[in-house]
Amino acid sequence: MLSIRYRVGGFVFNKRSLLGRSHCPYCRKTLGWYELIPLVSYLIQKGRCRGCKGPLSVQYPVVELISGVVFAEVPSRLKEIIGGLAPTLLEGSAFFEISVLCWLLFSTILILIAVIDFRDRVVPDELNVAIILVGLIYAAALSAAPDIGFTGGSTIGKFALLLGFQKSIIINRLLASFAAIAFFGIIIAGSRGRAMGMGDLKLGGAAGIFLGWPDIALSLALAFILGSLFSLPLLFTRKKTMKDTVPFAPFIVAGMFTLFFFGEELVSGYLKLFGYFN
Known part of the structure; x- marks a missing residue:
């Protein structure tokens, strides 16, 4: 609503x-x-x-269906992630409940952003601020949790160690936010604002605080892949041209959800493909 x-x-x-x-x-x-x-x-x-x-x-049933699926699956997915890293945190600790609450709030904000940007081509600043606030609470919970901090709370589990910067939650989150802002900043400057908007930059920076490194980088990579899969058929069928604009925030959101639910399997499959992991 x-x-x-x-x-x-x-x-x-x-x-x-x-x-x-x-x-x-x-x-x-x-x-x-x-x-x-x-x-x-x-x-x-x-x-x-x-x-x-x-x-x-049709926005009504689509958003309701997506929201229902996300709210139903987030707790079970978090249980898998946390259980695989520090099973003791699932019982006798408030960490799991805090994590579920933070992820449900984050997911709600992401769905709001996707719908609003798709319809109105704008990402409200207050939603980015909300992500930062929830991200800070989540980062504080990760910092206080024993045994799980070494992965930075990454949704790809132990694979996060391959890309480093996991020793400090603060450094991890700052790096993730800076990397996203720099990435979008370069694209915006290089295209003079035609390829991306400031809303995408702000969303990336805010989400970096919540997701951390390397999750933000992988989420954005998935966002561009999903965006290409959506846009290329439209270009080939001439339903869209290179001059047309497509709201990108929905793809950023889709990339983040894809990583959260399937990230560990995707990274494992990618490494196996090139023989780096058995």
Whole structure:
């Protein structure tokens, strides 16, 4: 609902978005609770308003489905990651609960960013600030957790040690943020702002604080791969040209989720492909 109620130039978190009642964008009818059941209401109403029969955006069920899957799978994936590094932290410690909370907040913000950038071509600064704040809390939890700090809390587990900078959580996060900002800064400067926007740079820098190194680098690599897989067919079929712009934040978000859920398997498979890991 926050992404739907957001208006360019305004705030994502305001009285209207947090406390306002949902209504049909056509007839302005206030919706009842039975019209707001995720996925179910959209399917029962066949994608239309119950009152005026106006067509509802497919954004509603898509975002609801993605959000549901993410919220259902994040805890189990974190249990796998933490259990593989420091099983003792799964019991008798608040670390697991704090990690789940931080990742769910981070995931919620990422979904908001993806939807807003896809629709409005903008990444609100307040969402980047929110990522930084959640990232600092997560980094503090990692620093205080025994046995897991040596990987920097990386989602690729022991493979993170191959790229170094894991001895200090602070240095790790600062490096990740700087690397992302420098990477996007070079692209923006080289293309004079045509290839990337400042919103992508800010998102990369903020996410670096949460993800750390090397996760931010791998996430961005996956983002460009996913972006290419989406854009190249459009160019070949001439549905898009090189002059057209495509919002990139959704691909950054997709890259981060891909790394979180499948990163360890992807890195392992890549190393096996070149004979570096058996």
